[in-house]
Amino acid sequence: MDRAEKRELVSTLNVQFKTTGVVVVAGYAGLTVADMTNLRGKARAAGGSVKVAKNRLAKLALQGTDLEPIAHLFKGPTVIVSSSDPVAATKVCAEFAKANEKFVILGGGMGTQALSPDGVKALATLPSLDELRAKIAGMINQPAAKLASVIAAPGGALARVIQANADKDQAA
Template sequence: MASPDKVAAVADLAQSLREADGVVLTEYRGLTVKQLQDLRRSLGGSASYAVAKNTLTKIAAKDAGIELDESLLIGPTAIAFINGDVVEAAKGLRDFAKANDPLVIKGGFLDGKQLSADDITKLADLESREVLLAKLAGAMKGSLQNAVSLFNAPLAQTARLVGALEAKRAEEGPADDTTASAPADAAPEAEATADAEPADAGTTEG
């Protein structure tokens, strides 16, 4: 029988998974406690970052009704729970990984769709939610009702709308090769090996 502490940890993880707008799983092996603190600060208010045991994460994902590829649970895992601008969080993780090799982005999910590490990088290449919505609102020629509905739309839907808008513009003139879009249904990819966790990195016991 699982201990009360483990039951509580799984319940907390499951709740975080259900409530998050998106989730990114990473391998943090080799990062110092200070680097972990810097990473949390770099995510700002868009995401929280916590170390979690793979066994507990697997159970919590099942309890939350999330189909999580077990390849994402190889090696020491820390999870970014995104509860804000998904693009901002993806940028923070990508930029930190570029500057700190030990951080490996494994994959995750957004809007019910699984994401590979490459998908998350592509998300980071998008403009922020505010910029995307401003462009869309302008394209609607001042239609207040449409603009308000777009501000309430999920980011994944907004990104698809922007992609459609850019495609329309491409038909009417030269294509803009700088616009990036993020597929939301690619298969997750990443391999990692297990290692010890920092002593005070906020680990959920398993």
């Protein structure tokens, strides 16, 4: 990798660190290429990305960002998993770590907050942004649906009484 490529990678990582919702740093020593491809596919499906970069270049890219406090995590073979949704990358990493003991979550960062491995796992247990939106929409819609059924109930009961009388008259 020549200097121009290194500068390009540092600037790309710097933009990624500034614009991403969450970054998870994990050790991947001993994983096969198939395992890494599997991780990349899962992250892509969740709206995230997986990046392997030299630790020195990653530390340079962290300078001037809110995630600068996580620079100490870059030791040994590390992989960077990031996503704009604060929960997506953490869920992918937590699930992948359960299935692959060689994949070790070292920590991460969200906004200006540095996360420990336990913090990353705790964040992974939260519902995703889409799930939260669906729950809120359901909560907002629920009172209106109940109100509509309460308002319609007396009219429906009256209609059933009239229909029963009409059926009774036709039978006689």
